[in-house]
Amino acid sequence: MSPRKGKHPKDRQKADDRPPLVLVFGEDENDTKSIRELIEGLRPELVGKVQHRRHPLVLIKNARPEDVPDRAQRIADAVDIARATHDVACVFAHEDCDDVEPKHEAVCAKIEAALAKAGCPAHAVVPAWELEAWWFMWPEAVQAVRPKSWRAPDDHLGKRVGLIKDAKEELRRKVVPKDLKPEKRKSFPHYQESDSPTIARHVRERKLARNPGAKSDSYSRFVSSVDQCEVE
Structure with missing residues (x-):
């Protein structure tokens, strides 16, 4: 063996x-x-x-x-x-x-x-x-990083996230609230790669790892x- x-x-x-x-x-x-x-x-x-x-x-x-x-x-x-x-x-x-x-x-x-x-x-x-494609499986864990600013990127729930092209850019767009005013976009805290470990920590702490959406x-x-x- x-x-x-x-x-x-x-x-x-x-x-x-x-x-x-x-x-x-x-x-x-x-x-x-x-x-x-x-x-x-x-x-x-x-x-x-x-x-x-x-x-x-x-x-x-x-x-x-x-x-x-x-x-x-x-x-x-x-x-x-x-x-x-x-x-x-x-x-x-x-x-x-x-x-x-x-x-x-x-x-x-x-x-x-x-x-x-x-x-x-x-x-x-x-x-x-990219790894960011996986984060679409847990939109609540993503939003938890900046709950007062980000929207939960739930656009791909129930879908195949492995088919998302340029997942990092897609996630960066999808955490932006749809009703965000143009004058606030410049100061908006966009997703960065350094946010990934925090998202993963929320997945672990919320016991979501075996329950992807x-x-x-x-x-x-x-x-x-x-x-x-x-x-x-």
Whole structure:
């Protein structure tokens, strides 16, 4: 039987000596913080056991074939360093798809194959189009970031959010109240990428992670990956 994704064979030998750890890598710190919140929202028993890492970045999606091994190895090396002090139960590697579903599947396959070849089995986290598309599944969590200013972006409830193009720009538009007066638009607190971790925290605190209000194949794949993470 092959080791579970993120689990190195030597971890099975020394697991009793070290505390468990789930690692999250990505292309942006706001994204990795958000994914950590979502993992903990899906698996409350993992709270305090998930760490996001700023470096190395996951830049495999658009890498030239000759550059992929080196980029994957940098992540594998970082995981090996963590194994010196922790039992690394799972590794998650995030990159936005920048395309609609089902294009995320090919990106996931590329990331997971590259990391497996580097000796670091991992779960790819590839939101389609971008992580912001997922936030449309929980409009109340979005509005909670700035309840006095934003409207709940409920325009996509019940729909497939993985088909939203340019999701970041779409979310930026949809949090603006429809009756906002033109003179107030200049000072309006628009959505920024740094708001993502707060949205994810509201999803976790409100126990919404397993109750999305819309459909997303890329999110469903992520949920399945989190459920496969075995922490001893």
